[in-house]
Every structure is written in structure tokens, then in C-alpha cells.
Amino acid sequence: MLTKLNLHTNHMHNRGAQYLSNVLQKNIVRIIIFKSVNIDVVLLIQALTELDISRNQIGYQGMFHLSNALKENKVKIIFLFSNVILMIDILCRH
Numbered sequence: 001m002l003t004k005l006n007l008h009t010n011h012m013h014n015r016g017a018q019y020l021s022n023v024l025q026k027n028i029v030r031i032i033i034f035k036s037v038n039i040d041v042v043l044l045i046q047a048l049t050e051l052d053i054s055r056n057q058i059g060y061q062g063m064f065h066l067s068n069a070l071k072e073n074k075v076k077i078i079f080l081f082s083n084v085i086l087m088i089d090i091l092c093r094h
Contacts, residue, residue: 003049020053024070048075
């Protein structure tokens with residue numbers, strides 16, 4: 001089961017971040033219950049909990065899409081350092 005995804009240094013830009021955010025919106029924890037005559041089996045399918053998108057070229061718009069996707073998400077750890085958003089887009093917006 002995939003719980004950690006490392007996309008570190010993949011040359012991801014805003015469009016890639018947008019595609020990733022579309023996938024992350026569907027990242028949920030599912031509980032499946034199998035019922036039988038004498039036994040109930042509970043199967044927990046764990047969702048992605050750790051995402052490393054550091055050292056890419058994700059800018060303001062890409063981070064905007066990701067932040068919206070992660071509002072209701074189960075991802076607990078996100079590595080974002082060394083993306084373009086950290087300085088360039090913030091300075092251009094003000």
C-alpha cells in the first residue's frame with residue numbers, strides 16, 4: 001500500500017502540481033468490512049500520509065491548487081522546501 005510518495009527533484013512546475021492536486025483530492029482512507037456467517041473482517045486501506053515535493057519548480061499557482069486539494073486530505077507530512085514559491089512568486093505578488 002502506498003503511504004509515502006517521493007517526487008523530490010522531478011522538475012515539477014505549476015501544471016504538474018495541478019495534476020497532482022487532482023489525484024490528492026481522491027486520497028482517502030477506506031474501511032472495507034467483509035461479512036461472513038461467523039466472521040466479520042475489517043480491512044483498512046491506508047491513504048497517502050507523506051508527500052515530498054521539495055526541490056521542484058512549483059510556483060504560486062501550483063501551491064494554490066495543492067493547498068486546496070490538501071484541505072480535506074489525510075496527508076500529514078509535506079516537504080516543500082526549495083520550490084520557486086518560496087521567494088520569487090511572493091515578491092512578485094506584493
